[in-house]
Amino acid sequence: MNTNFPDIPASPKTTFSARPVTLRINGNPVELNVLPWVSLLDALREYAGLTGTKKGCDHGQCGACTVLCDGERILSCLTLAVMKEGSEITTIEGVAQDGELHPLQKAFIEHDAFQCGYCTPGQICSAIGLLREGKAETRDEVKELMSGNLCRCGANTNIIDAIMDVKNLSAHE
Amino acid sequence: MTLIPSIGQPVSRLEGYQKVTGAAKYAGEYKAPGMLYGYVVNSTVTKGKITRFDTAKAMSLPGVVEVFSHLNRPSVGKFSLQYADMDAPPGSPFRPLQDDEIIYNGQPIGLVVAETFELARYAATLVEVEYATEFFQTDIRPNVNSARSPKIGMATMLKPPPPKPKGDFQKAYDASFAKSEGEFYHSTEHHNPLELFATTTIYEGDGKLTIYDKTQGTVNSQLYVANIFGLKYKNVRVIAPYVGGAFGSALRPQYQLFMSVMAALELKRSVVVTLDRSQMFTFGHRPQTIQTTQFGADADGKVNALHHAAIGETSRFEDYTEVVVNWAHMIYPAENTLMQYKLVELDVFSPLDMRAPGGATGMHPIETTMDDLAYKLKIDPLHLRLINYSENDASLNRPYSSKELMQCYLQGAEKFGWDKRDPEPRSMRHGNKLVGYGMATGIWEANSLPARAEMILTKEGKLQVNSAVTDIGTGTLTVMTQVAADELGLPMEDVIFSYGDSKKPFAPIQGGSFTVSTIGSAIKAAAGSLRKKLFKKAASMKNGMLKGLELEDVVFKNGRIELKTDPLTFVTYQDIIAENNNEPIKALKFSVPNVLKLKKYSRATHSAAFVEVEVDEELGVINVTRAVTAVAAGKIINPKTARSQILGGMVWGISKAIREETITDHRLGKYMNQNLGEYHIPVHADIHELDVIFVEENDDIVNALGTKGVGEIGLVAMPPAIANAIFHATGKRINHLPIHLNDLL
Structure with missing residues (x-):
């Protein structure tokens, strides 16, 4: 992990310096020393050593970098780490509790809702956020509100099956 | 209780846990002490010559280590043939940073290497390039x-x-x-697998490299690197346990592999090069x-x-x-x-x-x-x-x-x-x-294609199966485990399939719908050889129940060799290993399709x-x-x-x-x-x-x-x-x- 960064001359007059940022990641306070231009995604992957969150485009177009920030799903590639001082970030590494997989993680395995697995962390984090939002009721609504998460392997129907399973299960509880 | 055969069962992916918890690591996700980040500079014109490639501004940034281009590219891989991989069509393969010629839009023309990703990316924007452009054609219709x-x-x-x-x-x-x-x-x-193409080259010293590459063929990348950089094959190890989609795009080594290895060898440090999404449109x-x-x-x-x-x-x-x-x-x-x-x-x-x-x-x-x-x-x-x-x-x-x-x-x-x-x-x-x-x-x-597979019955009674093949998300790990389990009559839990590593027995590139048939046939061949060895040992056991019998008389199931006509006459694999002084028993086989028959x-x-x-x-x-x-x-x-x-x-x-x-x-x-x-x-x-x-x-x-x-x-x-x-x-x-x-x- 990198801890010492050179200052970056942004222009002849200004210089960027690394500064400490404290995030709560998966329940633990983590202090990172990052320059202001470091995205939350890169802070997680390159500075906090949490590579479960994926980079598919770095432009907010694919959803692979989706994490939960204070319970809401966000695109970590479109967020700077320094903007999230004090926020509670949940990444895919923090979704299972005490070694017990989240129902969505189990449903993804059962429904074969992934092939290469690269979009999977983003799909699962996005689905957790979606279920928490409580906006999507029907299968069509779930499909629509999951459409920010691309899957190139074409596991779409299995992904939606897995989410609907968990959604129906929690509705019956 | 008789074991149900694994083949035909709708088994969930064995690597599912790793993939849903974020534990699965892809090519650009490995770290090494002092690792550097490379960012590629691409041509903005379609055809012509580079007339100026000015790195002064980029190099002036503290933390930028080197900017590679045709001007300072190490003198390696002089011959076109050295770049030919297993999937190379007739012709002369592309050679990154070879000279000042631009032959297509988006061609990689430089690599900025810096202490951090952000710095490398920023410095890449400061490289100044001028071109003398030439006439080109990109539309097939006229x-x-x-x-x-x-x-x-x-x-x-x-x-x-x-x-x-x-x-x-x-x-x-x-x-x-x-x-x-x-x-x-x-x-x-364009294929656009969701994982960006990336290569992490771990610089081990003594001419040795460990390379995590996004590839559909670990051996293909290994040969490519060794041939171009003049390294011994055994000193180049390519590992790819998880591949974030490929769909053909990783059948050939792509330029980030060359860039990462070149920089690691020149700078004597580990280097990761990850392409961005727009660069995913700059190769096949x-x-x-x-x-x-x-x-x-x-x-x-x-x-x-x-x-x-x-x-x-x-x-x-x-x-x-x-x-x-x-x-x-x-x-x-x-x-x-x-x-x-x-x-x-x-x-x-x-x-x-x-x-x-x-x-x-x-x-x-x-x-x-x-x-x-x-x-x-x-x-x-x-x-x-x-x-x-x-x-x-x-x-x-x-x-x-x-x-x-x-x-x-x-x-x-x-x-x-x-x-x-x-x-x-x-x-x-x-x-x-x-x-x-x-x-x-x-x-x-x-x-199907020729391939090699190795099978080892370990002293713990587990079946270790080895192949250099990748699993690009198709389910190779799971399916090959099923095939191997049935061959020896073991439950899948007792089979360990190790793959995605050029050190393992030879596998061709993964594609064309031929992987199950190719690697499956190699596993079947290795299993046949292993069964013979196990039986030979069992039949020679002094007080063994199978003494004096022929291979045709027995079946391999339930973790033991049984007499076909009487399942209560048997020798367990554990007994065989014990008889072998608690040493594992191995079989390595090369399988080749029967061309004359086919x-x-x-x-x-x-x-x-x-x-x-x-x-x-x-x-x-x-x-x-x-x-x-x-x-x-x-x-x-x-x-x-x-x-x-x-x-x-x-x-x-x-x-x-x-x-x-x-x-x-x-x-x-x-x-x-x-x-x-x-x-x-x-x-x-x-x-x-x-x-x-x-x-x-x-x-x-x-x-x-x-x-x-x-x-x-x-x-x-x-x-x-x-x-x-x-x-x-x-x-x-x-x-x-x-x-x-x-x-x-």
Whole structure:
């Protein structure tokens, strides 16, 4: 992990310096020393050593970098780490509790809702956020509100099956 | 209790836990002390020479370590041949940073290496480049007059040229009762796996490298690196346990591998190079292709004349070819045929196999022409296929090793409800939407290649299986574990399949739907050898129950060797290991397809796709609301992962038919939609009911497992089935892909 960064001359007059940022990641306070231009995604992957969150485009177009920030799903590639001082970030590494997989993680395995697995962390984090939002009721609504998460392997129907399973299960509880 | 065989069970992916918890690590996710980050600089012009490459500003930033370009590139890999990989077409492979020549837009021309990713990316914007530009051509359509026959080379062995003409096509076509002809075009497409191409080179010292590469062939990358940089093969280890999708894009080593290794060797530090999404459009692609068809039939619907011609794009430096025009005659036994395939050289990077290369391209014209012919004959499109059904491959005058396409047609039609179709275009409606039903045939080759596999019965009684093969998300780990478990009669929990590592026994590149058959056959061969060794040991045990028996008398099941006629007469594997002084027992085998036997048969998977579309009459919006694909692909080892392969292929078919294309501005020679916002692939809201049927197909010729592969067959029939459904819905025959809403207004 990198801890010492050179200052970056942004222009002849200004210089960027690394500064400490404290995030709560998966329940633990983590202090990172990052320059202001470091995205939350890169802070997680390159500075906090949490590579479960994926980079598919770095432009907010694919959803692979989706994490939960204070319970809401966000695109970590479109967020700077320094903007999230004090926020509670949940990444895919923090979704299972005490070694017990989240129902969505189990449903993804059962429904074969992934092939290469690269979009999977983003799909699962996005689905957790979606279920928490409580906006999507029907299968069509779930499909629509999951459409920010691309899957190139074409596991779409299995992904939606897995989410609907968990959604129906929690509705019956 | 008798163990249930693993083959045929819908087992969930064994690496599922790693993939849903974020523990699965991909090529760009490994760290090493003092690791540097590389960022590639790409050409912004299409053809010409670099006249100035100024790195002063970039190098002045503290933390920037080096900027590589043609000016300071280490003197390695002087000969073109050193860059030839297992999938290299005839020609002279691309050599990164070789000289000042620009031969395509987006060509990598520099690598900035810095202490952090952000710094490398920023510094790359400060590199100043000037060019002397030259005239270029990137559009195939105005250049068809320069089309020529492809060169022959090693890669041609897996990609046979068109079959020789048969009969007198023109005469037969002119005399046909019904004729259909069309001209077809599809634009460039890019694979766009979701994982960005990345290579992490760990600099070990002493000329040794450990490389985490995004690849479909660990050995392929290993040989490529060793050949170019003059390293010993054994000192180059390429590891790729997880590959975030590839679809053909990682069949050849891509330039980030060269860049990462070059920088690591020069700087004597570990270096990771990850491409960005726009750079994912700067290497191989599915080539833009122009096709023409002319099919003729007699009054009974029997096809008697087939002509299919294709002109594909290639680069100026390699002759990339596809099997585009060979399929029609493999399916329909016409007496008169003429098939032609040519290439046009353009100022682009070499095209590269992309899921169902050639098949996905060729089946669209073939099956939409058949659909049009059905309308001209006033015969149901499915019925026309049945009229022209053949058990043999007429193009090569030989039988199929197995062919259950008839069952695909029948079971698919039944499940879909094809009989509810009113043949009249624009006759079916759902509210304000026009509804169309379309169908098409699919075919893909069932190949296998030579490979090696190792099997070790460990002292703990576990079965260790080793292969260099990758698992690109297809389910190789799970399926190979199933095959190995059954071979030795063990539960899957007792089998450890180790893969994705060039140190393991040789495996070819993973693609073309040949991996299960190739690696599965190698495992079967190694298992046969291991069983012999185990039995020999068991039969020689002093007080063993199997003493004096023959191999034919026993079976290997339930973790022991049992007498066929009396399961209570047995020796356990643990006892055998104990007899072997608690040492593991190993078998290593090389398996080669039986070419002499195989050449008497054509080997192929088949499919029938049935599709329902809804088209908004006022807005032209197209939705594929329902699709059924029935597949005959021999033995299905794992119905769960195989179904996912077919579903994935179907989604790719929908994408090819109505979504994805790379758009080129031919005035600039540049791709204009190099991002996932503008390169459209289906989102969840675009994908509706998809159904898969595997029809039973037994094949004891194709290989020892009876498998045929399922990676491409789900794709090939979908684009024509969708185009045919759109015709049925709207009465409009659109022959270019993708079909856009404005085509229907």
